[in-house]
Amino acid sequence: MIYDEPRILPAGDCHLLMEFGNEMNLELNFRAQGLATALETSGTKGVVETAPCFASLLVHYDPDAISYTDLGRELRAIGESLGPPEELELDSRLFVLPTCYLDPWTREAIEDYGRKIAPKEWDPAFVARINGLDSAEQLVRVHAGTEYWVAALGFWPGLPFMMALDPRCLLTAPKYDPPRLWTPQGTVGMGGSSTAIYPVATPGGYQIFARTPVPIWDTEKRFDVFGDDICLFRAGDRVRFVPVGADEFTEIEARVAERRYVFNVVDYQRFSVRNYKRWLATLDRAARF
Amino acid sequence: MIEVVKPGLETCIQDFPGRIGHWNRGFPPSGPMDSWSFRLANLLVGNPAGAAGLECQILGPTLRFQRAAVVAVCGADMQPTLDGAPLPAWESVAVAQGSVLALGAAKLGARAYVAVAGGVDTPPWLGSRSTFHKAGVGGMDGHALRAGQVVPVARAAGTPGRRVDPAHRPPIAADRVWTIEAVRGPNDDWVDEAGHARFLATDWKLSSKSDRTGYRLEGPQWTFTEKATDKPPEHGSAPSNILDQGYPLGGVNLAGQTPIILVNDGPSMGGFINPYTVPTSAFWKLGQAKPGHVFRFRAVGVEEAQALRREIDAHCSEASLVAAGAR
Structure with missing residues (x-):
């Protein structure tokens, strides 16, 4: 459901949560990101920072500078001034990530889980099966067939939660229960209908089936593309996974280690919600790659 | 050095x-x-x-x-x-x-x-x-x-x-029971009235599995409103699951049935509800509590929580300092 009016909810003495709806829907995330950007340019006093998520926006404010009630009023006014989501245009970089699907490293993590925690069908076969695909190979075609929209970052710093922009590539998957004890750095996986990349080796709950050698987390400041930051992505970026073999993965990994890997980034585009919806209307959503 | x-x-x-x-x-x-x-x-x-x-x-x-x-x-x-x-x-x-x-x-x-x-x-x-x-x-x-x-x-x-001056120091007490302020929301409408009454009436025990990411509390089971069960599938299957959302610092995050107060090194988002939020004015108590201590929650409104924060800010000023020899 998309709410007629966003709900504004208290969250302690210096946060509030603005909810735009209660479903996984790109349009709700566009609204959250559009409002976050508008709030930043409006210079509304007392706003410390914001964090958009799938269908909501968390706002951190300074209660000495603005009251909860006044901030809520400002947020509604700015939200209304943005008009319908079709009007939104958001800055959006495109990252092209070479990615090794059905790779040996995530397979090892899955097998280790099977030995130590609970027996489990190989994740790519499982995700293909429950989504009505013929094979793990078709899962690769479908998963790599779309650009992904970075809807939010979090849980772990720099970890992108991404949604498929092409509805012909929509997939869903339940999370591990209980979770995995480890996941290789750079693993690509999905849970619910979102895709994530693990910035570093951590425990995890997503179904996993690919790995990228491109670092999305850099505490050593090795690559200029990070600027002053430690994590690569911000909300509103797009990602395309390009399938590569294990040999190419290893070669790129070596270039990363020697600091001579060249990031493939497009940084001049704006994402128009109107144009996107126009394109959506031309698609046969039932089709699969 | x-x-x-x-x-x-x-x-x-x-x-x-x-x-x-x-x-x-x-x-x-x-x-x-x-x-x-x-x-x-x-x-x-x-x-x-x-x-x-x-x-x-x-x-x-x-x-x-x-x-x-x-x-x-x-x-x-x-x-x-x-x-x-x-x-x-x-x-x-x-x-x-x-x-x-x-x-x-x-x-x-x-x-x-x-x-x-x-x-x-x-x-x-x-x-x-x-x-x-x-x-x-x-x-x-x-x-x-x-x-x-x-x-x-x-x-x-x-x-x-x-x-x-002792009057301006945080009153760290010798007893093991702490009264912790809590503001209702953002996801309070997922918990039923019995659940709210139970949260405020319970002596919650601070688990030893607590650290700077989260303070786990041991206590009774939670009960929910219809909203927690009648929801789109992307929210997840457990009653306390919600479509991933931003977490406020201090959120009383309900992971399954275990409330975890999200503290200074906690996660920024996730898929569990936060029926209450501990305001920043109570964080000094979290910092001084030890595992095994008891938390009793006191419901406060947003404005009261903000007033308490201002009181603490006022203590943190030059005016609270005296010459070391003075009483």
């Missing part, structure tokens, strides 16, 4: 308010758990209230000063000694080159803070020196202090001979 002789239990560098402005990429603020004691320690030695200092948890460190310094220890009572003689807490003291400051186990409270005139001068990461252990960010090499490390300190004259 301060040499770490014994590191204590996860002694770490923190500044206040910490790493702010990066929540939208998953970086928590970090910073001192009890920022009331922390700010007073800094003010005592003549630093800005937020300058980087040391947070000592449960068991304090032993530190050798490689040059003369002015220091203050505030917060939990860790029986500090200087070259073996008792050192008064809540006071700024000049220490000579080569002297050794030793903190023991926390007798009262859980976290003590060591401020040094000039402030700890490690390189800031994303605008803050605060340590975020989990991701290896900030502090010294991203982690808690280790024996043999030398902590850089900026040069400053310092202000020895000052003391915090």
Whole structure:
């Protein structure tokens, strides 16, 4: 459901949560990101920072500078001034990530889980099966067939939660229960209908089936593309996974280690919600790659 | 420069308010758990209230000063000694080159803070020196202090001979029961009235599985409204699952049936409800509570929580300091 009016909810003495709806829907995330950007340019006093998520926006404010009630009023006014989501245009970089699907490293993590925690069908076969695909190979075609929209970052710093922009590539998957004890750095996986990349080796709950050698987390400041930051992505970026073999993965990994890997980034585009919806209307959503 | 002789239990560098402005990429603020004691320690030695200092948890460190310094220890009572003689807490003291400051186990409270005139001068990461252990960010090499490390300190004259008037110190009590303020929301409408009554009536026990990312509470089961079961599938299957959302600092995050208060190093988002939020004014109590202690929650409104925050901010000022000899 998309709410007629966003709900504004208290969250302690210096946060509030603005909810735009209660479903996984790109349009709700566009609204959250559009409002976050508008709030930043409006210079509304007392706003410390914001964090958009799938269908909501968390706002951190300074209660000495603005009251909860006044901030809520400002947020509604700015939200209304943005008009319908079709009007939104958001800055959006495109990252092209070479990615090794059905790779040996995530397979090892899955097998280790099977030995130590609970027996489990190989994740790519499982995700293909429950989504009505013929094979793990078709899962690769479908998963790599779309650009992904970075809807939010979090849980772990720099970890992108991404949604498929092409509805012909929509997939869903339940999370591990209980979770995995480890996941290789750079693993690509999905849970619910979102895709994530693990910035570093951590425990995890997503179904996993690919790995990228491109670092999305850099505490050593090795690559200029990070600027002053430690994590690569911000909300509103797009990602395309390009399938590569294990040999190419290893070669790129070596270039990363020697600091001579060249990031493939497009940084001049704006994402128009109107144009996107126009394109959506031309698609046969039932089709699969 | 301060040499770490014994590191204590996860002694770490923190500044206040910490790493702010990066929540939208998953970086928590970090910073001192009890920022009331922390700010007073800094003010005592003549630093800005937020300058980087040391947070000592449960068991304090032993530190050798490689040059003369002015220091203050505030917060939990860790029986500090200087070259073996008792050192008064809540006071700024000049220490000579080569002297050794030793903190023991926390007798009262859980976290003590060591401020040094000039402030700890490690390189800031994303605008803050605060340590975020989990991701290896900030502090010294991203982690808690280790024996043999030398902590850089900026040069400053310092202000020895000052003391915090007891009326302005956080009232760390000897009993094991804490009253913690809680503001209803953001997801309070997922819990039924019986669930709310139970939350406020229960003596919650602070689990030993608590750390700077979250404070786990042990207590009764929760009950829910229809909203928790009648929801789109993307919210997840358990009643406390919700479509992933941003988490406020202090959220009482219901992971299954276990409430976890999200504290300074906690996650920025996730798929569980936060029926209550602990306001920042209660964080000093979280910082001074030990596992096994009891939390009783008191419902407060947004405005009351904000007024309490202003009261604490007022305590963290020069006006709270007196000459060390004064009563």
